[in-house]
Amino acid sequence: MQTLTHSALNAGQVRWPEHMARALELAALVLHAAPNPRVGCVLVAGAATPMDEPIAEGWHRGAGLPHAEPEALAAAGDHAKGATAFVTLEPCCHTGKTGPCSSVLIAAGVAQVVIASRDPNPKVSGGGIAALESAGIPVFFLSDLEPAARRLNRGFYSRLERGRPFVRCKLAMSLDGRTGLANGESKWITGPAARADVQLLRAQCDAVLTGIETVLADDPALTVREDSLPLTAEARQHTANSLAQQPLRVVLDSRSRLYPRSKIVTGEGRCVAYGIEANQGIEPEAGELFERRSCPRNADSGRVELASVLDSLALQDECNELLVEAGATLSGAFIEAGLVDELIVYIAPKLLGSDARPLLGFAGLTQMSEAWQLSIESVTQIETDLRVVLTPTA
Helix, strand or coil, rough: CCEECCCCCHHHHHHHHHHHHHHHHHCCCCCCCCCCCCEEEEEEEECCCCCCCEEEEEEECCCCCHHHHHHHHHHHHHHHHCCEEEECCCCCCCCCCCCCCCHHHHHHCEEEECCCCCCCCCCCCHHHHHHHHCCCEEEEEHHHHHHHHHHHHHHHHHHHHCCCCEEEEEEEEEEEEEEECCCCCCEEECCCHHHHHHHHHHHHCCCCEEHHHHHHHHCCCCCHHHHHHCCCHHHHHCCCCCHHCCCCCEEEECCCCCCCCCCHHHHCCCEEEEECCCCEECCCCCEEEEEEECCCCCCCCECHHHHHHHHHHHHHCCCCEEHHHHHHHHHHHHHHHHCEEEEEEEEEECCCCCCCCCCCCCCCCCCCCHHEEEEEEEEEEEEEEEEEEECCCC
């Protein structure tokens, strides 16, 4: 495999970043393809047709469905012979629910393959590249586009490289950092557009996690309401397979207080509750889609060990991306434990006063040097509210 930077491209390769950027756009059309990665593919003409022009496109629509490469090859037909394939991720070389993409590319007679990232899956991990090169098909790696390709599949990389999902924590607050009035009233701090944006966050994740106190207080469903998603008709069509299955709903329930008829249990899709010394397995009263799992106790908090929950979700559920939607205590615990990879805060232009409920539940800082440091990645206005995306600093 030859690694190329943009500055090292020759005259015949000058449009390669453009074609790969389009492949990344195609991959991003799908909200999620868990447990698989999002992948896009663009085929560019060979000698039989005008050179350096795209002839077909494809993207992986969801687990169990054809991958991006065979989708593009099917669209190209006989024109695939001699073409250059631009693929956002190293083609797979193993048989899972579908066959190996490296074999399909070889059979189609493509002239060369350009990738933007290597596959961290040990079942692939260089094997796809080796299979192509053994068949006489050169492989090129556009290293300048690797950060964008990895970001697109940061949950997939997190699960395979760190053994846990990529964790996003969603919070909503007033301008003075409050989440609800002293009497508990909190509906609604943010406006309809911001709440619709949260629906999109849920749809992009494999699992949504909350705590038992939130369930007992609010009885939330935590499902994706498809009619509330801020998507165009075209985007809905592209993401149809992503929306066919609800995210896994996860409840941290240390003392097994979750009522089997709660909305979070009875809603469409699966629900898992983690407790300490819980009776593991399916609970007949709640149905086959509800499962209780036991988890070690955290010595300091006395509640379930958060890192163990993440390990379990990665191993048992192949969860790539997890969204935490919880109260001040649990959200604060995730942050204190260093388990939040991205913090998404919706800020409403409202003031709730000093007796209102705080955003997070951790305390005890005595020096400014102990403050949790964050980097602002983006600030977006959503009608009357702001969405701030932050990441922890090292």
